[in-house]
Amino acid sequence: MFTIPVEDFVFVLCALVGGGLLLVTVLVDDVLGGVLDALHVSADIGGVSLMPLALGFISMFGVGGLFATQLLDAHGGQAALVGTAFGAVGFAIVYGMFGVFQRAEGKAPFSLQDLVGRTGSVAVGISAGRLGSVYVRAEGQNHELTATALVDVPAGTTITVTGVAGNGLIVAPIGAPTPEGGQQGA
Numbered sequence: 411m412f413t414i415p416v417e418d419f420v421f422v423l424c425a426l427v428g429g430g431l432l433l434v435t436v437l438v439d440d441v442l443g444g445v446l447d448a449l450h451v452s453a454d455i456g457g458v459s460l461m462p463l464a465l466g467f468i469s470m471f472g473v474g475g476l477f478a479t480q481l482l483d484a485h486g487g488q489a490a491l492v493g494t495a496f497g498a499v500g501f502a503i504v505y506g507m508f509g510v511f512q513r514a515e516g517k518a519p520f521s522l523q524d525l526v527g528r529t530g531s532v533a534v535g536i537s538a539g540r541l542g543s544v545y546v547r548a549e550g551q552n553h554e555l556t557a558t559a560l561v562d563v564p565a566g567t568t569i570t571v572t573g574v575a576g577n578g579l580i581v582a583p584i585g586a587p588t589p590e591g592g593q594q595g596a
Contacts, residue, residue, distance in 0.1 A: 425472030432465040462504050470500025520548045522574045529570050536563040557581045
């Protein structure tokens with residue numbers, strides 16, 4: 411029958427569970443991050459999510475504790491101190507690794523809401539209450555987007571984006587009355 415000291419069992423459990431969950435976090439961090447972003451939940455340290463940092467510490471705590479009990483013949487508090495030192499190194503490695511990953515990511519693309527107030531031009535004429543398309547400049551490029559308007563707007567007309575409707579823009583010709591009754595300035 412196997413006889414495993416309790417401290418070794420704890421260290422093995424920390425190494426396996428922490429390492430396994432860290433691997434899962436590395437592989438599906440974008441999915442988990444997207445879920446947390448949608449819920450407006452953030453637990454970051456220096457821009458790096460807290461979950462991989464904690465898992466890096468836990469897994470390396472287990473590895474360090476096993477190193478201490480098996481190779482250094484240290485037990486109890488001494489093994490825990492060695493495990494803590496290894497955990498701190500694991501924390502630092504994961505912090506550095508995820509920091510590099512985050513810097514390698516591009517910034518979030520613009521949203522349609524960011525375009526409200528910008529000017530552009532009509533690419534395909536817009537009949538009142540119908541769809542057409544407009545060119546709007548964002549992020550250094552011209553984007554052709556679906557748009558609607560309250561009035562007929564012929565192709566080539568300069569417009570301003572007044573709102574967002576679903577996946578399209580609401581536009582008005584510059585100088586035309588807005589739905590609130592004011593005037594759009596040039």
